[in-house]
Amino acid sequence: MAEVLKKVDVVTVGAGWTGGIVAAELTKAGLNVLSLERGMMQTTENFAMIHDEWRYGINYGLMQDCSKDTVTFRHNVNGLALPYRKMGSFLLGSNVGGAGVHWNGWTFRFLPYDFEIKTKSFERYGNKLGNDYTLQDWGLTYKDMESYYDKFEKTCGICGEENPLAEKMGLFRSSPYPQEPLENTKMLKRFEKAAKEMKLHPFRLPAANSKGGYTNPDGQDLAPCQYCAYCERFGCEYGAKASPINTVIPKAMSTGKYTIRTHSNVIEILKKDGKATGVRFVDTRTMKEYIQPADIVVLTSYMFNNAKLLMVSDIGEQYDPNTGKGTLGKNYCYQINMGTTAFFDEQFNTYMGSGALGTTCDDYNGDNFDHSKEKFLHGAMIYSVQLGNRPIQSAPVPKGTPNWGAKFKKALNYNFTRAITVGGQGASLPHKSNYLSLDPTYKDAFGMPLIRLTYNFTEQDRALHKFITDKTAEVAKKMQGVRSIKKGAYLKDYSVVPYQSTHNTGGTTMGADPQTSVVNTYLQHWDMDNLFVVGAGNFQHNSGYNPTDTVGALAYRCAEGILKYHKNDRQLV
């Protein structure tokens, strides 16, 4: 029998960005919050030996233990899903701070176009993609989101500059970025010049790696970034990269109203008479089960696990791709990445850098160009970054170089400091056959079904990918001193093997209508007033940007919703 613990005001499942933000905001307002986190405690102190590519970069030292839990994957409804046995395509976070500890820090707002994508693209192009693409508005507008974005960016001390196309896109800001952009470098200037020659509008990538010393509105300090090059996939040993463990979590702790219980894997949301009553979890040190009663339950365990918990707890209606009925699991989207590598004879300090040190442009993103003649909607940002190349993961060699042997060795050693990549990060639009559900066969270490991912790239993805890949090649060719270029391959079928992006979205979508969304625009579950679900799972589609600015903004909105609910005890919209 599970032991029943003392009731708390609010329980969050997981203590990453979303859990941390919700905890900080609610404890500041006087509520008692408990986060159940399956991983261990970690602080900046843990990262003294972090400059270890083999341990953290290649063997994912900070990430989910897949022997306990993973997902299964197939391309389509007719396929047999098999376990994602070793992480590849995307990297799931674990431990206190979640993936917010080992993210890069690229911090983009989504476009006004994104939030009203269905309305706006239908207005301009009609139903261009057809009914198989399940485009959906998000139920609120950029204007509604702006103050939450502003709040998250101030919490993180984002370093950035105004996007030259901001006005055209309606991307207004109520206040400037808290810090000026990170330092500029020779590599990035090379890209900037080429982009300008192509009449693009480059600007410095908004970064959560603090340029200077910064104190955020909660009184939490960030140190100056050292451009140490062990950033994404690694924790920052300086406390320079904004992360839940140096911002919202210590803030919540300082109120005396916050507790994190580690080694606690949540397996079910408990409910009675249309309300959540708490959660059931397993202490992974003893495998003993506990029941944690709570007035309010908040799912903050990343989009896959958020969807899984709703599914195993039978809350909401599972999406069925054959009938189009149900919302839970619907509109799973990913991201497409493309690029061209340019090789030089001149050497660059490619091994230095920071997680979000870069320059980008939005000329081919969103609806910033006319899509009438194209077979796709939306677009991609086009960028160049200097993250600091690490040698195992990054071995740029020119076209035609063998994979191993004497010629490979020469090319590897020569080109490591002589290559610059022009990349693209593209939007992903929902398709009726891409979705999440429970796997009928495979189980996690606690006996619960794994979540099943049914996904493949769509015609929309392929057309967009080709278009942007060609653009990256155009920019790369224009860079001064370029010796040769290697254009990336066009998109094939989705594979879980190579790393692509941890920008998984959808499954627990938000909206103004329970027919087309799982939660309302306060991230409150339509069927259960005291249950909130927040994360990139709320996205109705994925933009040509990284998700976390929007995830953070939604977490602030969620916290506001929870406080309103706490007063009124009912559906908020």
Next chain:
Amino acid sequence: MQDNVIDRRNFFKLSLLSGGVVAVSTISGGAILHATELTHVHKKTQESSNKIRGKMFFQVQTDFDNLSAACERIYPKDEQGEGAIGLGVPYFIDNQLASAYGYNDREYLQGPFIEGIAEQGYQTPMRRNEIFLEGVKALEAISQKRYKKTFSSLKGVEQDKILVDLEKNKIDFIGFKSSEFFTFLRDMTIAGVLSDPIYGGNDNKNGWRMMQYPGAQMSYIDKITSDEFFDIEPMSLADMEG
């Protein structure tokens, strides 16, 4: 080298805001906040980090010699410097096969095991160290069949032919594809050349030196805006012990 030796304590004094780094200590209950100081001192570079070596996984010398020969073909010695053997890569691989990597420790290993499509990734109940062992034994078997000689004594071109056949899936194994073994072998050779010397490869940081990679430096803040290229003496995590 000495130039790059920074005392972390002083470093923090120089670069940090007043108040230090705030960290949350392990929590079971309330809030405990305290300032942490990181106290590591970078020692002088050690001569070679790996004078003491031993086999933790392979039991048969021929297997280890064949593994070594195969790695050397993937990353051969040339006028730039050492190849895989000179860099200690075979020991790196052996040691890894005896640990978490070799036992697929953090991977999902529950059945049923069904061969899927390539995009679903490998689906086998075999541990990586078992795959390596069978793969290395196959090198010997093929070599004996074709040339009546042990693999490690073949000429480079002969060894390459066998490796190419593995890479192209021309050799049959039970439970996995020969290309999967080849990919492991190739990737582990590169990892052994380029991971920190604390893991037994990249001897004396020479793998890094050949590509002008400075290793586990602490900070580039004083160099990041410079247009000049810096060829910095590499630093290992071992240089921080003490």
